[in-house]
Amino acid sequence: MLVEPLAPPRSVTPAVPAATGYWARLLPALALLACATRLPSFVRPLWNPDEGYLAVQARLLADGGELYETVVDRKPPLVPWLYRAAFALWGDESLTSVRVLAVGAQLLTAALLASLARRRWGDGAGRTAGVLYLLASVGLNPEDAQAATFEVFMLPSTAAAVWCADRRRPALAGTAVACAFLAKQTGAAVLVPVLWLLWRSGAPGPGRRREVLRLTAGAGAPVLAAALVTTPAGFVFWTVTGSGAYASFTGSELHVLLRGTANTLLLAVACAGLLPPVVRALRVARTGAADLWLWLSSSAAAVALGFHFFGHYFLQLTPPLALLGTAALQVLPGERTARAVLASACACSLFVAWGLLTPRPELDHAERLAREVRARTEPGDRVLLWGMHPETYWLADRTPASRYLTAGLLTNYSGGRDGPRVGERYAVAGAWDVFRAELARRPPALVVDDSRGKPYGPERVPGFQRVLRGGYEPVGEVGGAVVYARSWNPGRP
Numbered sequence: 054m055l056v057e058p059l060a061p062p063r064s065v066t067p068a069v070p071a072a073t074g075y076w077a078r079l080l081p082a083l084a085l086l087a088c089a090t091r092l093p094s095f096v097r098p099l100w101n102p103d104e105g106y107l108a109v110q111a112r113l114l115a116d117g118g119e120l121y122e123t124v125v126d127r128k129p130p131l132v133p134w135l136y137r138a139a140f141a142l143w144g145d146e147s148l149t150s151v152r153v154l155a156v157g158a159q160l161l162t163a164a165l166l167a168s169l170a171r172r173r174w175g176d177g178a179g180r181t182a183g184v185l186y187l188l189a190s191v192g193l194n195p196e197d198a199q200a201a202t203f204e205v206f207m208l209p210s211t212a213a214a215v216w217c218a219d220r221r222r223p224a225l226a227g228t229a230v231a232c233a234f235l236a237k238q239t240g241a242a243v244l245v246p247v248l249w250l251l252w253r254s255g256a257p258g259p260g261r262r263r264e265v266l267r268l269t270a271g272a273g274a275p276v277l278a279a280a281l282v283t284t285p286a287g288f289v290f291w292t293v294t295g296s297g298a299y300a301s302f303t304g305s306e307l308h309v310l311l312r313g314t315a316n317t318l319l320l321a322v323a324c325a326g327l328l329p330p331v332v333r334a335l336r337v338a339r340t341g342a343a344d345l346w347l348w349l350s351s352s353a354a355a356v357a358l359g360f361h362f363f364g365h366y367f368l369q370l371t372p373p374l375a376l377l378g379t380a381a382l383q384v385l386p387g388e389r390t391a392r393a394v395l396a397s398a399c400a401c402s403l404f405v406a407w408g409l410l411t412p413r414p415e416l417d418h419a420e421r422l423a424r425e426v427r428a429r430t431e432p433g434d435r436v437l438l439w440g441m442h443p444e445t446y447w448l449a450d451r452t453p454a455s456r457y458l459t460a461g462l463l464t465n466y467s468g469g470r471d472g473p474r475v476g477e478r479y480a481v482a483g484a485w486d487v488f489r490a491e492l493a494r495r496p497p498a499l500v501v502d503d504s505r506g507k508p509y510g511p512e513r514v515p516g517f518q519r520v521l522r523g524g525y526e527p528v529g530e531v532g533g534a535v536v537y538a539r540s541w542n543p544g545r546p
Contacts, residue, residue, distance in 0.1 A: 075176060080164060083183050087160040090191045090401060093199050093408025094152050098448070099416055100200035102459070103365070104148060105444020107202065109458055111136035112145055112447065121287030124456050127467075129292050130279055131235040132203050148201060155201035158209050163187050165212035166372055169219060170379045178379050181390055185327060186375035188397040190368065192323015193316060195408035197364030204368040207236035211243040212372050215348060218250035223264040226251070227271025234272075235279055238292055239355035239369060244272075246348040246373075253344075295481055296359075313362030320367050323404060326397030327378030330389055334381030342380045349373035415442065418532045422501065423448035425531045429538065430499050437492070439517055440503025440534070441466065454497035455488055463488060463516075464509040475508040477516050485516055492520060498539055500525050505533040 099105055106126060110133045113124045120130050136151055143150035163183040171179030191198040214229035226247050233240025251264050280288040321328065352369045356362065382390045419442050426436055426449040435454040438445050443458040461467020465479035477485060500521065504510035511518045525537035 075171075075179075079167060079180060079183065080160075083163050083167070083187065084160050086184065086187045087156050087163065090187050090405060091152070091156050091159065091199060093191075093195055093405060094155065094201065095149065096409060097413060097416060098147065099419070099444050100413075101196040101202070101365075102442050102444060103202040104151075104200050105419075105442065105447055106458055107133055107136045107151075108140075108145070108148065108447040109443050109453065111140045113453070115140060115145070116452075120283050121291050122284065122456070124453075124458065125287075125291055125462070126458075127291055127296050127462075128203060129235040129238065130283055130288075131232065132206050132237075135206060151201040155205045158206050159187060159190055161209040162190075162212045162372060165209065165216045166375055169212075169216055170376060172219065174379065174383045177390070178383060181382060181394070182375050182379040184394060185378055185397055186371060188394070188401040189320075189323045189327060189371050189375060191401060191404050191408070192371075193319050193364040193367060193404070195404070195411065196413070197316075198368065198404065199408050200365065202365060203237040204365050207233050207240040208368065208372060210236060211240055211369070214243045214247050215250070215344070218247040219344075221251065221254055221264070223251055223267040224271035227268040227273075228275060230268075231272045231275035235275060239358060239366075242351040242355040242369070243348065245351035246344045249344050249347050309360055309362055313357075316362055316364045316367050319364070320370065323400050324374055324378070324397070325400045326393035326395070327374055329396075330381035330385055330393055331374075331377050334384050342377060345373050345377050345380060349377060416444075418442075418534075419445045420448055422503065422531045422534055425529060425536060426451055426499060426501065429528070429536065434498035435495055437497040437500045437520075438503060439501060439509075439511075440505075441507075442503060445501075445503075454495065455491045457484060457488060460504070460509045460514075460517075464514060466507065466509045475513070477514060489516070496524070496539065500537040501534055502537065503534040 094100065099108075110120070110124050110126065114120065114133065114137045118124055120133060126133075135154065139150040139154060163186045166186050167179040167183035170182035210229045210233035214226050214233060217223075217226035217229055230241060230244050230247060233243055247268070251268065252261065349370065352373055355369055356366045378393065382393060422442075423445050426438075426445065430436060430449075430451055432450065434451060436446065436449070436451040437454040438458075439460050441459050441461055443453075446453050446458065457463055459467055463480045463484050464475050464477065466475045502511060502517075502521070511521060521537055524540055526540040527535050528538045529536040
C-alpha cells in the first residue's frame, strides 16, 4: 500500500499589519462568495418559524411592546432588537433587510477567521480559512442554513472573541463573549477557548488575574445592561432558568437522536473538503491548535445542550472546523488545499441548489392561512394561532392575542417533541394563568387551531378546549387548520 509522503510544514511569512492590499483583494472576493452562498435566502419570504417569531416580535416592539412582557421567547434580546432596528430603517413588509444583515454577518465571520489564520500561518492560510468557512456555512437543510436567525448573528461575536483573545485583549474578548451570549445563550461556549488563549499567553501571577478581571468586566457589563433595559427578572427567567422541561428529551430519545444523526451527516457532507485534511493531519503531525480543538469541543457541547439537535444549532461548529481544516492543510502538500476548496465548493453548490429548487410546503400553508385570517378579520383585530408557525401573524399583519406566539410555550412542543412530554403540565411555569388572563381581557376575534394532528391538539390540551368552547364556532378549514370565529358579543351582559 502506497502512502503519500508528508510534506514539511510550509514556511510562512509573518503578515504585515499595514498590508491593506491583501484585504483590498480578499474582502471583495469574500463578499461575493457570501452573497453567492446565501442567494437562496432571498428567494422566499420566510425560511423557518424562527424568522417568523422574530418578525412578529419586532412588530410588537415597534408598537410599544416590551420584551419578556408583551412578547416572550426563550432567547436573549439582541436578535429581536436587530430585527426591530432593520424594520425601523427599511420597513417590516419583507425580511430582505435582515437577510442583507445576515450576509454581512457571514462576511464579518469569514474575515475574522481569515485574520486569525493569516496571523498564524500566513496570507494563503487567511484566504483558505475565509473561503472554507463560507462554503461550509450553508451546508445544512436550507431552512436552517439560509434563515436569518440567532446562530448567524451569534457567529461574528464568537469569532471576534477568539480574535481578541489571540491578541491578548481580554476586555474586548469579554465584550464579544457577552454579545455572543446575548444573540443566543450557547454563544457563551466560546469562553472556553478564550480562557485558554489568555491563560497560555498571559503573564503568571497578578498579570493573569488582571486579565481575568478585565475579561469578566467586559463580559458582565453588556449582559447587565441588557437585563436592566428589559426587566432583570424576566431576562434571567427567559434566558436561563425557565427552560427546564425544554432541556429534557425523556420520551423522545429516538426522535431527537435521528434528527441529530441526520444533521451531523449533512454537515459532514458540507465539510467534505475539511474533514479529510484534519483526519490526515491528526495521524501524521501536531497542528499546534489546542485552542481550536477546545473551541470545537465547547461548540459541540453547546449543540448537544438541551438534546434537540436542530440543524441550525450545528452552524456553531463551522468556524472552528474551518480553522482546523486550514491548520491541517499547513502540514500537508500544497495541492491538498486546492482539492479541499474544490471539494467544499462542489458540496456547497449542492446545498445552494437545494435551497433554490426545493419547495417549502409549510410556507405555502402559512401563506394560505394568512390570507384566510386577513379575509375574516379587520386590521385592528387580535388573533390567536394555536400552532408552531408564528409567521402567520406576520404574513396576515394581525396582532397576536397572547404574548405566547406558539403553542410550544404552553405545551413544551417547541422542542420538537414527538408526544410523551407534551401537554399543559410541561408548559413554562405560570404560562397558563397569564394566557387565560390575556384572553379574558381581550378575547381574540379569530382562533385558528393549526395543530393538524400534532400532540398539542385540543383533544390533548383541555385548556385550549375550554377556549374554543367559551364562545367560538368553526367557520372554515385551510389545509387541516380549523378556523374559529367568535359566536358571542363580549359587550353583552
